[in-house]
Amino acid sequence: MAVELGTPEAAAPPVELRDVRFSYGREEVLHGVGLVVGAGEICSIVGDNGAGKSTIARLAVGELAPTAGTVRLFGENPARFGRWNLVGYVPQLPPEAVSRFPATALELVSAFQGAGARGRRLSRAERRERSLDALGRVGMDAHASRMVRELSGGQLQRVRLACALVNGPGLLVLDEPTNGLDRESREALCSLVASTHAKRRLTVLLVTHDQRVLRSLGGSVLLVEDGRIVRREA
Numbered sequence: 617m618a619v620e621l622g623t624p625e626a627a628a629p630p631v632e633l634r635d636v637r638f639s640y641g642r643e644e645v646l647h648g649v650g651l652v653v654g655a656g657e658i659c660s661i662v663g664d665n666g667a668g669k670s671t672i673a674r675l676a677v678g679e680l681a682p683t684a685g686t687v688r689l690f691g692e693n694p695a696r697f698g699r700w701n702l703v704g705y706v707p708q709l710p711p712e713a714v715s716r717f718p719a720t721a722l723e724l725v726s727a728f729q730g731a732g733a734r735g736r737r738l739s740r741a742e743r744r745e746r747s748l749d750a751l752g753r754v755g756m757d758a759h760a761s762r763m764v765r766e767l768s769g770g771q772l773q774r775v776r777l778a779c780a781l782v783n784g785p786g787l788l789v790l791d792e793p794t795n796g797l798d799r800e801s802r803e804a805l806c807s808l809v810a811s812t813h814a815k816r817r818l819t820v821l822l823v824t825h826d827q828r829v830l831r832s833l834g835g836s837v838l839l840v841e842d843g844r845i846v847r848r849e850a
């Protein structure tokens with residue numbers, strides 16, 4: 617079932633899945649998923665544990681390849697996509713996976729930086745400035761020199777968001793971004809995503825269980841059950 621979101625535009629939509637099937641080994645977990653997220657739209661994916669939400673997000677950013685069907689990222693096959701500055705992705709990870717990383721917050725964000733406009737190589741000073749700016753946007757510039765293993769779960773999640781935003785992406789894919797966040801951090805994250813969306817016409821694909829995040833960000837909501845999109849709420 618293909619679910620069309622928003623009005624068609626001349627430019628290719630940031631995210632497009634057509635009749636996508638996916639199997640981990642022999643077990644098929646997505647059974648013909650279709651969705652289109654147009655430029656500047658917010659689309660949230662909800663559903664029970666194990667329904668297939670993260671798998672859809674991972675396919676959308678090319679982390680997984682479909683076993684059947686078509687995935688397009690800004691109109692291109694993710695396997696051949698080259699404009700990764702356009703994509704910010706915060707995967708669902710156990711916090712330990714990042715927090716043992718032997719780097720400061722600033723170094724972690726810098727590691728995610730791509731080239732500048734038209735592929736220009738950035739100087740060290742420019743990279744530092746852009747990383748500090750991204751940390752500032754998530755309210756973490758004061759913690760730039762701290763080792764990521766010393767950060768709280770909420771602080772670490774903000775730094776991961778800075779990593780996703782540092783290249784000024786056109787598409788932000790967030791998988792359960794508010795897991796483990798307190799109210800203040802959750803609201804800060806939602807308002808940052810909402811303001812970036814409004815200012816820069818950011819496209820957002822969000823996986824969440826959190827009704828408060830859905831209410832705060834608005835947009836379309838897709839319900840996934842057992843590897844199928846079964847409902848769309850605009």
Ligand SMILES: Nc1ncnc2c1ncn2[C@@H]1O[C@H](COP(=O)(O)OP(=O)(O)OP(=O)(O)O)[C@@H](O)[C@H]1O
Binds near residue numbers: 668670
């Ligand atoms: N690496 C993997 N290897 C094998 N099976 C997997 C793997 N990752 C996910 N699965 C299975 O694929 C199905 C869909 O998983 P997925 O993580 O996409 O669900 P989800 O809706 O995001 O769940 P949750 O809300 O718990 O994060 C589940 O049955 C899960 O057990």
